[in-house]
Amino acid sequence: MAARNPLQELIFEPMQADDLQQVLEIENQCFENPWSKTYFTLCLKRPRSYEYFYVARREDTVVGYIVFNILHEEAHILNIAVPPTYQRQGIGKYLLISALEMMQADAEREVFLEVAVSNLPAQYLYRQFGFRICGIRKNYYGRYKDAYVFRKGADTDAT
Numbered sequence: 001m002a003a004r005n006p007l008q009e010l011i012f013e014p015m016q017a018d019d020l021q022q023v024l025e026i027e028n029q030c031f032e033n034p035w036s037k038t039y040f041t042l043c044l045k046r047p048r049s050y051e052y053f054y055v056a057r058r059e060d061t062v063v064g065y066i067v068f069n070i071l072h073e074e075a076h077i078l079n080i081a082v083p084p085t086y087q088r089q090g091i092g093k094y095l096l097i098s099a100l101e102m103m104q105a106d107a108e109r110e111v112f113l114e115v116a117v118s119n120l121p122a123q124y125l126y127r128q129f130g131f132r133i134c135g136i137r138k139n140y141y142g143r144y145k146d147a148y149v150f151r152k153g154a155d156t157d158a159t
Contacts, residue, residue, distance in 0.1 A: 010056050010063070012095070020037070020044070024040065026083045053065070064091045068099055074111075080092065112149060114137060115148055116145060117146045118145075133150055
């Protein structure tokens with residue numbers, strides 16, 4: 001008997017207002033300084049052509065989300081989160097693959113993101129997709145909490 005692939009059950013789709021409560025719960029579980037409900041609500045009410053809010057859904061449960069923007073030849077991953085109970089199941093990788101397909105539809109587009117210097121699991125994930133450190137932002141996540149700036153360019157390949 002073949003093992004069930006849990007990733008086949010996932011759906012990658014735009015975040016809806018009905019997803020807000022689950023997304024906020026994930027945001028609060030995953031981040032020391034979470035984005036506010038007001039921020040998410042405003043973004044959902046006045047969508048911009050360059051901002052994208054997507055969720056990974058398993059049945060009626062949001063099991064992760066990603067926020068990114070695309071402006072001309074550049075894209076920027078602003079937020080990605082998977083709740084602790086669903087981590088290490090490939091959901092973060094699924095979100096990243098799905099978003100990168102959208103972001104890099106233009107092969108010349110560069111993609112940037114910030115990640116905490118202390119967040120080694122996330123850094124490992126991004127390196128698997130060809131992201132490389134191109135800078136550092138001092139105190140990005142608060143006092144003494146620096147972030148690396150990662151870049152994936154047209155000249156780097158995902159593995």
